[in-house]
């Protein structure tokens with residue numbers, strides 16, 4: 147077994163394992179010896195006596211390969227596993243230790259399916275950077291134990307499975323910086339550069355970057371960003387503002403990246419978010435050029451990139467988001483800061499009505515906003531928590547003309563236009 151895997155297993159007892167049940171993480175740990183009465187953690191409470199459970203943790207040293215493998219693994223397992231295997235997202239981490247998160251899956255094998263599942267897992271473990279553990283119940287049904295899959299036939303070292311307290315931070319928060327949200331162009335570019343061989347389009351994207359950046363340069367004219375969930379009226383308002391103010395209208399991601407956007411939308415979060423992060427810097431360069439001649443209106447910018455990334459990385463209620471004022475909500479030091487960011491807010495029912503009447507195709511995240519109320523609430527709250535500049539909320543429910551008038555009032559008050 148590779149050295150880093152050995153180290154990982156030696157420190158098993160300091161790790162917490164989390165399994166997603168009904169969009170909320172449940173936690174358990176392992177101990178070499180049980181102290182006190184055995185209590186089966188609730189992840190196992192509905193598992194039948196004859197069933198076995200397995201966990202698969204992705205342990206690649208290279209994060210691009212690891213994230214892509216983790217992403218593809220779900221599809222592979224969903225197609226190969228027999229029905230009823232109860233595939234769930236899982237992770238393992240050391241509480242409060244940044245960068246300690248390992249992602250993977252947890253599954254349940256019904257008694258009759260064991261040999262099929264074991265064949266799939268053996269094949270996976272032999273060919274891929276994945277660490278598989280199996281879980282079985284003691285004869286009296288009181289205790290679950292975990293052992294490494296590759297050891298299970300010979301001389302298994304069994305760990306007792308114990309419930310674990312809910313940690314202070316959602317596990318994803320530990321790996322969020324520079325995995326989901328990038329705080330410098332260099333960090334985002336590093337990820338894209340590593341993808342050059344597997345995603346050839348990356349070279350064209352990087353080729354669009356300006357040769358130098360100056361985030362401190364103060365634009366001559368105001369730069370106003372319009373943010374909001376899909377169908378809140380950003381396109382309608384930005385076009386009207388352009389006409390009313392004689393402004394230039396830009397968007398992020400910029401037009402020059404449109405040809406490759408769909409390609410990156412199919413990639414796992416690490417690569418997809420790096421693409422959108424880089425898009426903001428290309429738009430920033432366009433802003434710098436245009437804001438020397440006229441006011442600039444921007445349809446989505448940094449707030450969208452960070453808010454969607456943060457809200458997707460965590461699961462469950464808004465309380466699972468990083469706390470208000472946390473480092474993840476800061477503005478990247480090397481990215482141009484707009485003069486004003488207006489966040490369009492809209493009642494969910496009215497937003498749905500506008501979506502239906504528009505009838506365009508939706509991205510996976512837009513679909514998710516519709517079906518998953520908690521996801522929508524997390525995106526909205528993340529928007530509000532991002533600072534430097536923070537959003538100014540504007541009720542987008544009145545008529546398009548009234549929303550325009552309100553936006554103009556805000557702009558005149560804050561940007562002296």
Ligand SMILES: Nc1ncnc2c1ncn2[C@@H]1O[C@H](COP(=O)(O)OP(=O)(O)OP(=O)(O)O)[C@@H](O)[C@H]1O
Pocket residue numbers: 374375376377378379380381382383500501503504542543544545546547549
């Ligand atoms: N104030 C308004 N009142 C009623 N309908 C509106 C208003 N503003 C926009 N709409 C309509 O709502 C729909 C969505 O608006 P729009 O395309 O401007 O939203 P958007 O935020 O740009 O969406 P996306 O982010 O998905 O591109 C459109 O059909 C538009 O005509």
Ligand SMILES: Nc1ccn([C@@H]2O[C@H](COP(=O)(O)O)[C@@H](O)[C@H]2O)c(=O)n1
Pocket residue numbers: 376398399422426446447448450451452454455509511512
């Ligand atoms: N600056 C941006 C803009 C967009 N995104 C991502 O795109 C999706 C929404 O884009 P629409 O074209 O549908 O408005 C959304 O899911 C964001 O993930 C971004 O990250 N950064």
